[in-house]
Amino acid sequence: MALIEELGSGFADKVRSAQSTFRAVMDAMARPGTVQRITAWLDAPPPLTAATAAIALTLFDHDTVIWLDDAFASSPHIAKWLRFHTSAPIASEARYATYALIGDPQGLPDFANFSLGSDEYPDRSTTLILQLETLAKGPALQLTGPGIKDREILRATGLPADLAGRLSQNQKIFPRGVDLILVAGDGVAALPRTTRVTPIEA
Amino acid sequence: MTPDQTIQAKRQAAMAVLVHANTDELARRVATLPAPPHRSIRAPENGLVMVRGRVGGDGAPFNLGEATVSRAAVRLDSGEVGFGYVLGRDGEKARLIALCDALIQSNNHGDALEAGVLSPLREKLLAERERKARQAAATKVDFYTMVRGEG
Amino acid sequence: MYVAVKGGERAIENAHRLLAHERRGDQTVPELSLDQISGQLSLAVDRVMAEGSLYDRELAALAIKQARGDMIEAIFLARAFRATLPRFGMTEAVDTGTMQVQRRISSTFKDIPGGQVLGPTFDYTHRLLDPTLAGGMVPQRPATAPVPEAPMPRVTDILKSDGLIEPSPLEEQGKPVGDLTREPLSFPADRDLRLQNLARGDEGFLLALGYSTQRGYGRTHPFAGEIRFGEVEVEFFAEDAGFAVPLGAIAVTECQMVNQFKGSATEAPCFTRGYGLAFGQSERKTMAMALVDRALRARELGEDLVAPAQDEEFVMSHSDNVQSTGFVEHLKLPHYVDFQSELGLLRKLRAEFEQAAQNENRLREAAE
Numbered sequence: 001m002a003l004i005e006e007l008g009s010g011f012a013d014k015v016r017s018a019q020s021t022f023r024a025v026m027d028a029m030a031r032p033g034t035v036q037r038i039t040a041w042l043d044a045p046p047p048l049t050a051a052t053a054a055i056a057l058t059l060f061d062h063d064t065v066i067w068l069d070d071a072f073a074s075s076p077h078i079a080k081w082l083r084f085h086t087s088a089p090i091a092s093e094a095r096y097a098t099y100a101l102i103g104d105p106q107g108l109p110d111f112a113n114f115s116l117g118s119d120e121y122p123d124r125s126t127t128l129i130l131q132l133e134t135l136a137k138g139p140a141l142q143l144t145g146p147g148i149k150d151r152e153i154l155r156a157t158g159l160p161a162d163l164a165g166r167l168s169q170n171q172k173i174f175p176r177g178v179d180l181i182l183v184a185g186d187g188v189a190a191l192p193r194t195t196r197v198t199p200i201e202a
Numbered sequence: 203m204t205p206d207q208t209i210q211a212k213r214q215a216a217m218a219v220l221v222h223a224n225t226d227e228l229a230r231r232v233a234t235l236p237a238p239p240h241r242s243i244r245a246p247e248n249g250l251v252m253v254r255g256r257v258g259g260d261g262a263p264f265n266l267g268e269a270t271v272s273r274a275a276v277r278l279d280s281g282e283v284g285f286g287y288v289l290g291r292d293g294e295k296a297r298l299i300a301l302c303d304a305l306i307q308s309n310n311h312g313d314a315l316e317a318g319v320l321s322p323l324r325e326k327l328l329a330e331r332e333r334k335a336r337q338a339a340a341t342k343v344d345f346y347t348m349v350r351g352e353g
Numbered sequence: 354m355y356v357a358v359k360g361g362e363r364a365i366e367n368a369h370r371l372l373a374h375e376r377r378g379d380q381t382v383p384e385l386s387l388d389q390i391s392g393q394l395s396l397a398v399d400r401v402m403a404e405g406s407l408y409d410r411e412l413a414a415l416a417i418k419q420a421r422g423d424m425i426e427a428i429f430l431a432r433a434f435r436a437t438l439p440r441f442g443m444t445e446a447v448d449t450g451t452m453q454v455q456r457r458i459s460s461t462f463k464d465i466p467g468g469q470v471l472g473p474t475f476d477y478t479h480r481l482l483d484p485t486l487a488g489g490m491v492p493q494r495p496a497t498a499p500v501p502e503a504p505m506p507r508v509t510d511i512l513k514s515d516g517l518i519e520p521s522p523l524e525e526q527g528k529p530v531g532d533l534t535r536e537p538l539s540f541p542a543d544r545d546l547r548l549q550n551l552a553r554g555d556e557g558f559l560l561a562l563g564y565s566t567q568r569g570y571g572r573t574h575p576f577a578g579e580i581r582f583g584e585v586e587v588e589f590f591a592e593d594a595g596f597a598v599p600l601g602a603i604a605v606t607e608c609q610m611v612n613q614f615k616g617s618a619t620e621a622p623c624f625t626r627g628y629g630l631a632f633g634q635s636e637r638k639t640m641a642m643a644l645v646d647r648a649l650r651a652r653e654l655g656e657d658l659v660a661p662a663q664d665e666e667f668v669m670s671h672s673d674n675v676q677s678t679g680f681v682e683h684l685k686l687p688h689y690v691d692f693q694s695e696l697g698l699l700r701k702l703r704a705e706f707e708q709a710a711q712n713e714n715r716l717r718e719a720a721e
Contacts, residue, residue: 009243062440063535084244084593087441210596218586221601244593249439251589251600253408254446254530255552255630257544259507259607261521263446264545265532266552267632269408271441271600275593285594289587289601290409331453336497338455338583341471345463 009043010057010085017042021058025181028190033143033152035135035187045077047103052131052183053081056101060086064098067091067114067126071103097126105130108160111170111178122175132158132184140200143191153200154189156182167197209307216306216315217299219324221288225295231319232298238311240304243283244275246293272296282307376421390414399604399633400424404674405431406534406553408603408632425555425674432675443530445597447585449607449630450507456634457581459508461611467505472582473634508579509609509626518611518624540666547649547669551642552631554672560637562662563644571648571660575627578611582634606631608639612647615654625654 011017017040024036044053060066066088072078078101079090091097094113102108108130117125138157141164144150159182160166170177170193177193191197203211220228250268257264274286274296284304286296302319305311377384391398391414401413405428413431420426456472459465471477512518522544531546538546551559566573584602591598608629616622627647629639648662661667671677 014247062442087439087592214596214599218599221599247439249441250407250435251441251587252443252532252534253587253603254444255449255548255605256446256521256524257548258509258521258626258628259449259609259630260510262524262528262545263530264548265443265530265534266447266549266605266630267403267406267408268435268440269444269587269600269603270412270438271589273441273591285591285598287589287591287594287598287600289603291411332500333497334453334455335500337495338470338472339500340496340498341456341473342498342501343469343471 011040011042011054016040017054018058021054024188025055025058025190028181028188029147029179029192031147032145032190032192032195033148033154035189038183038186038188045075045081047075047131048072048078048081048101049131049183049185051186051188052101052129055129055181055183055188056082056099057085060088060099062087062089065089065091065096067094067097067100069100069102069104069107069109071107072101094126098124100126100128102128102130105132105158106160108163111166114178116173116178117176119176122177125176125178127179127181129181129183130159132156132182134158135182135184135187135189142198142200143195145195147192148195154191156184156189158184164197164199167191167195171196213303213306216302216320217287219320219327220286220299220302222327223295223323225292225298228295228298228319228323231322232301234318235305235311235314237301237305238308239279240276240301241279242274242297243277244273244300246272246274246286246296248272248291248293274300276300276304278304278308280308376419385418387411387414387418390417396634397422397424399635400556400638401427401431403632403635403638404428404553404555405435407431407435425678429675429678442589442592444600445588445590447587447603447605449581449585449605452581452583452585452605452607453602454505454581454583456583457505457579458577459579460577461508461579462511465508465511467503468501505581507609509611512578512611512624516621516623519615519626521626521628538669540669541652542665542669544646544650544653547665548628548630548642548646550669550672551629551645554642555674555677556635556638556641558672558674559641559645562648562668563641565660566644566648566662571651571656571663572613573610573625573627573644573647574613575644575647576611577640578609578626580606580608580636580640582606582636604633606633606635606639608636608643610640610643610647625650 021038021040024038028034028036038051038054040054042050042053042057044050048056060082066082068079068090082088082090094100094109095115097114100114108128114126114128115124117123134157136155138155139159141154141156143152143154174193179193180191182189182191249271251271252268253266254263255266256262269289270291272288272291272293272295274293275283276297277283282304284300284302284307286299286301286303288296288299302315305315391410394417397417398410398413401416401424402408402410405413405416407413412434413427416427416430417424419430454470456474457467457470459469509518513520531543531549533546533549538550542550565571567575582604584604586602587600588597589600590596610627610629612625612627614622615625625647627643629642629646631638631642645662645668648660649665649668651658651663652665656663658664
């Protein structure tokens with residue numbers, strides 16, 4: 001067997017890094033629209049960024065099936081790195097995925113391609129992790145719903161233009177449907193299926 | 203066998219001895235080797251494997267229960283990557299096994315590893331197995347023992 | 354500075370202190386070590402590993418010490434600890450055919466290739482309490498004998514070669530192996546899930562069910578085809594290494610029960626089987642498991658479902674002692690509000706009862 005290439009390391013301090021990253025994602029889900037900070041540091045194989053990689057190491061394990069979009073799948077180091085550090089199985093079909101890593105959010109496939117959960121187990125849907133350019137500026141989205149007092153404004157660069165429409169369709173099949181985690185720089189935000197999203201004209 | 207298969211078989215055979223070694227003895231023996239510069243690429247960590255059995259002993263598999271496992275990986279500066287996997291929660295043992303696995307792949311260290319570590323440990327393992335087998339053999343029922351009867 | 358602590362919290366803290374004190378007991382008495390528990394109470398450790406579904410002798414010994422010898426509490430601790438460790442994957446199926454046998458017996462044939470090897474067993478002891486074990490007794494060194502060259506094939510294989518016994522169900526390539534630690538149980542359950550459930554099931558529960566099958570609650574006419582105990586090597590396909598790596602060895606006990614024959618219009622009758630496999634030297638457990646395994650195959654073998662041991666839902670829903678104790682012991686939690694409403698309902702019913710009794714008395718008086 002050929003020698004393994006240089007693999008990026010995982011968390012230096014596994015326990016604390018996983019806990020702080022989990023907390024950040026959890027708070028982002030609980031308070032949609034807020035941007036939480038990922039403070040854990042690690043060497044991530046590009047084009048995966050450190051924050052996205054931290055979320056992967058925290059949430060993925062032997063039981064979570066992962067789907068990579070073309071942007072991430074075209075770089076074989078990423079799959080190798082994920083398998084080495086998390087033992088997560090990587091599927092070629094998105095509909096089996098527990099998590100989908102999206103390196104090109106503008107090319108995000110239709111939600112129907114992913115797992116939408118079942119009526120008995122709506123939680124068995126795919127959680128989409130979108131790696132974006134920035135959560136500091138860009139087209140604004142208005143968010144209302146559980147976890148949000150009145151409304152929140154979320155700005156992001158790199159989201160698909162029709163996202164609000166897609167999320168509205170997503171809400172129609174509630175409690176089934178997908179949830180989104182948005183990562184940019186060291187920030188993480190989330191759009192759970194319970195959040196109503198409407199675009200704000202510039 | 204192809205060269206790759208040969209080296210894989212050697213590594214598996216070495217691991218089969220190392221996983222049964224006493225950690226302290228393994229550490230002492232490995233310390234006698236001229237260990238080349240190396241670094242950890244997977245710090246020792248503990249986890250579980252689900253042990254499988256077979257229905258009827260030889261049929262379809264089923265999940266029996268989990269066992270603790272430690273694993274580690276090291277990389278010699280010369281490039282060889284060694285893996286250590288062992289039952290239990292002994293991270294140091296996994297690290298030592300990984301180092302040995304890396305050394306066995308390197309042309310320069312195989313002989314010293316065999317002489318200083320694998321050979322003596324293999325001997326000990328076989329002796330222990332033999333001892334246990336002899337103890338069990340003494341409890342084997344011999345239905346045909348002749349006993350001197352009266353008259 | 355005084356910090357307000359709720360009354361309940363202080364009571365709990367003190368209860369834990371008292372527990373730790375009681376657990377330690379008389380401090381002039383030497384403390385138990387994990388080595389002592391693992392080495393000298395090894396069958397207790399085996400049970401905690403089997404039902405805790407976690408093979409790790411040291412952890413099981415610690416659980417037993419922490420639980421003060423309460424086995425189900427120890428099993429609970431083992432199960433909880435499992436949840437803190439990540440799973441790396443599944444092992445290759447262990448091969449009991451290549452076991453380093455310490456004990457191997459069969460009740461179906463006297464002479465079997467490899468022989469009847471008694472091993473360390475209680476079977477022939479007289480069950481008289483031995484006061485010399487109270488302390489200071491140094492056991493004799495074990496006897497040894499030359500190791501026979503003869504192989505030790507499975508007794509079931511001997512029967513199988515003459516077609517007298519059903520073969521084991523074949524492995525179906527690509528079919529996922531059921532795992533009840535990942536998917537909620539639903540019925541009917543396949544054999545792989547049933548065996549996983551029984552392997553970690555409570556020994557007492559399975560023993561009673563196995564016994565019931567022998568007493569007529571479902572008749573399976575069992576014979577112990579073979580029981581073997583010893584260590585088996587465990588291998589794991591490590592994706593990062595790219596090949597199957599040996600992990601070491603675990604001790605397991607295996608029991609093959611040979612049960613009444615079953616035939617049909619198109620197939621000649623042959624013996625049917627029950628299978629038991631468990632961590633450690635767990636003979637009674639694997640025998641009971643094999644009896645119950647066979648009983649649960651009633652549906653598959655077209656037998657009438659008449660007995661509790663044949664009722665899949667009954668057996669599998671109640672075999673897990675952690676699950677059972679969870680619900681039984683939850684009764685200790687406050688049910689104050691539930692009970693208040695019960696009291697209210699009861700008082701109302703009693704008032705109605707009184708009222709009805711009074712009405713009847715008045716009617717009777719009026720009639721006189």
